[in-house]
Amino acid sequence: MENKTKLKSAIIGCGGIAQVHAGVLSELESCQFVACADIKFERAEKMAAKNNLHAYSSMEELLEKEEIDVVHLCTPHYLHTPMAELAAKKGVMVFSEKPPVISYEQWDKWEEITKLTKVGVCFQNRYNKTTKYIKELINSPEAGKILGCRAFVTWQRGVSYYVDSGWRGSLETEGGGALINQSIHTLDLMLEFLGRPTEVEAMCKNHHLKGVIEVEDAIEAYFKCGDAMGIFYATTAYCTDSPVIIEVVCENLTVKMDGSHISVKYANGDRSEIDMLEAPAKGKSYWGSGHKGAIGDFYDSMLQGKEPPINMESIRNTVDTMLAIYKSARETKDIVKI
Numbered sequence: 001m002e003n004k005t006k007l008k009s010a011i012i013g014c015g016g017i018a019q020v021h022a023g024v025l026s027e028l029e030s031c032q033f034v035a036c037a038d039i040k041f042e043r044a045e046k047m048a049a050k051n052n053l054h055a056y057s058s059m060e061e062l063l064e065k066e067e068i069d070v071v072h073l074c075t076p077h078y079l080h081t082p083m084a085e086l087a088a089k090k091g092v093m094v095f096s097e098k099p100p101v102i103s104y105e106q107w108d109k110w111e112e113i114t115k116l117t118k119v120g121v122c123f124q125n126r127y128n129k130t131t132k133y134i135k136e137l138i139n140s141p142e143a144g145k146i147l148g149c150r151a152f153v154t155w156q157r158g159v160s161y162y163v164d165s166g167w168r169g170s171l172e173t174e175g176g177g178a179l180i181n182q183s184i185h186t187l188d189l190m191l192e193f194l195g196r197p198t199e200v201e202a203m204c205k206n207h208h209l210k211g212v213i214e215v216e217d218a219i220e221a222y223f224k225c226g227d228a229m230g231i232f233y234a235t236t237a238y239c240t241d242s243p244v245i246i247e248v249v250c251e252n253l254t255v256k257m258d259g260s261h262i263s264v265k266y267a268n269g270d271r272s273e274i275d276m277l278e279a280p281a282k283g284k285s286y287w288g289s290g291h292k293g294a295i296g297d298f299y300d301s302m303l304q305g306k307e308p309p310i311n312m313e314s315i316r317n318t319v320d321t322m323l324a325i326y327k328s329a330r331e332t333k334d335i336v337k338i
Contacts, residue, residue, distance in 0.1 A: 004303060006029075008070070009025055009031050009033050010033075010070070010072070011037075012059045012062070012074065012083060013038055013074035014036055014046070017097055018036075018072070020291050021095075021295065024292050025072075025295070030300060033053065034066060036054075036056070037055070037056040037059050037061065037062040038057070039058065041055070063086070063090055069302075073095070073096040073097055075097075076168075077102050077173065077175045078173045080101070084096060088112075088116035091117060093117050093118045093302060094117060094118070094119045096121050099175065099319070100312070100315070101323075102174070102180065118308060119311055120309075121312065122291070122295070122310075123294070123310050123315060125185045125186075126189070126294070127293035128189075129276040129278060131192070134246075137253070138248050138255065142253070143251070143252055143253055145250065145251045146193070146195075146248060146250050147250060147251065148229045149193055149194045149230045149231075149246065149247065150232070151187070151189075151190045151231070153178070153182060153183040153233070153234040154235055155238055155242065156238050156240055156241055157182070159212055163212070169212065169215055170213075171214045177213065177215030177216045177219075177236065178218055178235055179204075179216065180326075183234035184322060186232075186246065190246060191318055193246070194225045194228055194230050194248070195225045195317075196225060197338050198223075198225065199223060199337050199338060200224075200324045200338060201223070201328050201334065201335045202220065202222070202329040203221075203329050203333075204216035204218065204219040204220075204326075204330065205219075206218075207237045208237040217236045218233075218234070218235040218237055219233070220234075221233075243259025243261075245257065245258050253266045260276050261274070261276075262274040262275075320338055324336045
């Protein structure tokens with residue numbers, strides 16, 4: 001792999017988020033974007049025409065007819081694991097949209113997948129300026145011990161968002177709602193700051209789309225991380241897509257992120273306020289602008305023969321915690337050990 005200067009790439013699934021991946025791939029010098037596939041062939045044709053690609057109606061046909069190094073999985077959630085298995089068996093590297101799994105059964109399959117091929121996962125918000133600033137601040141000696149973290153996602157998703165998709169809103173195909181789809185990135189950042197929980201207790205509810213969806217439109221969780229604790233809340237039943245709020249409390253300071261705004265309150269009474277505006281997002285603003293960094297780093301790592309910076313092991317904490325939250329909320333109605 002080290003003697004290559006470009007990797008041949010294809011996108012599987014040509015919906016909304018795939019347009020962001022396509023925009024990044026068309027700009028990367030380390031990538032030769034050659035093909036796309038979608039079972040709704042007209043979507044693949046549209047992407048192909050825009051990017052001068054070969055269009056296919058299935059992943060199987062694409063892999064049979066093209067020599068591909070990397071596939072980007074931008075398909076419904078339940079397909080990420082079986083499609084990664086298919087790519088791995090053909091020696092093709094995988095860059096998967098979130099979430100890579102919707103169940104414990106799928107999670108168990110990734111050990112074998114990662115033995116066969118390299119895998120990267122799109123947790124692009126780890127590249128946000130605010131994320132990097134908070135991590136550096138709370139890991140500094142001046143912060144002291146981390147005591148806790150809270151996070152809030154209050155967004156809006158209506159009937160058409162689910163009904164028009166053909167797969168959202170179903171436990172079998174989406175795997176969940178407000179957590180696994182909308183707020184998994186926020187959970188990921190919260191755990192980047194707080195560490196690995198040892199136990200979680202959670203509740204979920206469908207408030208505003210009863211009879212329309214099987215998945216939750218609101219979920220809350222409490223978890224312990226050693227001596228620290230976490231409070232997490234997410235809903236898609238709000239009136240708008242408000243900025244995400246994350247707060248980390250340390251012994252000597254408290255840092256709060258409200259969208260792109262950072263405020264820091266120190267134990268001695270000092271305060272600071274910082275606005276960290278990001279580059280314009282390629283897609284919806286709440287997707288963030290970290291896709292180019294995340295995808296670019298994946299390709300650079302592959303060409304250098306290194307492990308991807310965001311691989312399956314690096315997201316284990318997030319996936320384990322997400323699955324434990326759902327287990328507590330849906331099944332045990334009690335504390336789940338992680």
